[in-house]
Amino acid sequence: MKKILVKTKIQKLTACLLLAGMAFTAVSSVFASPEQDRKSIIEYFETRFVGIPLSEYANGVYAYDTVGRESWEAIEEFPPYEIAIEKGQTMWETPFANGKTYKDCFPDGPAFADQYPRWDKKQAKVVTLPLAINQCREANGEKPLKYKKGSINDILAYIAYESRGKKTHVVIPEGEPGALAAYEDGKKFFFTRRGQLNFSCATCHIQNAGNRIRSDNLSPALGHTTHFPVYRSKWGAVGTLHRRFTGCNKQVRAKPFKAQGEEYRNLEYFLTYLSNGLELNGPGSRK
């Protein structure tokens, strides 16, 4: 008799807790903070891929694609992006026509990739590394580089290489409503279904991460940004993160957005934030 009573009390208590929990979930999924988002996504992957340490996600799909990992490691022995790094170093060291160099714009360079993307208060927008490079060039009377293909990837590859070992640490400054709004905008982009095939980024890179679409093993969103620019065998070249966004939009038959336009910059802000704490290991190589 007594036992039963205790049991019901416990049941009541758990029911109460459950209800409270549910109410909390309902509220928090709407007003979740960036840190809550990141934790929730990490928890999702920890449950989905039991036993894979968080740091492994810096290796993208190879965190769990053991078959692909072997050929990837073989490729990394003679990295196909090496020429890009060399060319990038020359770019970094060659003065502009006005005698100044990249170093004048970026005194912390060349190992400073971890400072981007970041909220720029003055410009009131998210500034990514490629955007900052072009702003530096234009301020010095040089032509801006194209954002998807070409020599922007050389300078990015060099900076990425020099920044290896640093950690992703995107900051959403407190008291900057614009920064949080940009993050929220990127988050919304990531979870919004688009295109005739009706996918969101999350459909493939969270919900179905580790599943194969045809023969492609889908990579986790966690770690998506650590290794850019990336040499892709399919491209036969090194390409930028926004080039990859373009490809992923197109394959679901959505019209892609402009590289370095507001949509993709905010998306990058959100996506990179998720990888906070993961080591930068660019440039990378992928299939």
Added chain:
Amino acid sequence: MVKTIRGLTLSGVAMLLTTALMLPAIQTHAADAVKGSNIEQGKELAFSRKKGNCLACHMIKDGVSPGNIAPPLVMMKSRFPDKNVLRAQIWDASKRNPETAMPLFGKYEVLTESELDKVTDFIYSL
């Protein structure tokens, strides 16, 4: 009088003729409709990367390098005794699961209605 009537009929005939001459250009697509049974055509549509691309996610008998996002499509008649329910699943998978990863083949016209009929025939035969 008779002459003008005859003239008018003639010009009418000429009008019809010239219109008829322009018709074939409009109707060329009607020609390629007849090849193979519905099930065979449905299979081709289901396997084609540009059309159904069902293999991207589903294992299907005879299909090469399928994905594993979705359940294999086997024994469909026991899973879907009612063919209309099967068709509805392919037409708009979000009805049954709002968080589905499957494209809405009918709702968003990835396949035309007649293509969808053929794909349904094929899937139903599995």
Added chain:
Amino acid sequence: MKLAIKLLLIVVLGFTSTVILAAASDKAAQDAIAAADQARKKAASVKGEWRDTGKIIKQAEQTRKKGDFDKAIKLANKAERQGKYGYEQAMSQQTLKMPSYLKY
């Protein structure tokens, strides 16, 4: 001689009337294309434009210029529907709903 002229006249007459008939559907094709482009822009205004809609509209325009108005209208209508779907798709997600597989 007289007969030849008559025949010629008849053919010309027949032809012009066909052209007049066709001209009516050129206007219809132009209208359909304009409607399609409007639908495309409306989808783009909510970031919901699909990949091929613009291409289909261009195709419709080229087809119209070649005089195949029926096909041009068909293409334009298809593009218009895509614009409509893309708009509705975006609008149905105006407030972000996090997927249930993520726990908070």
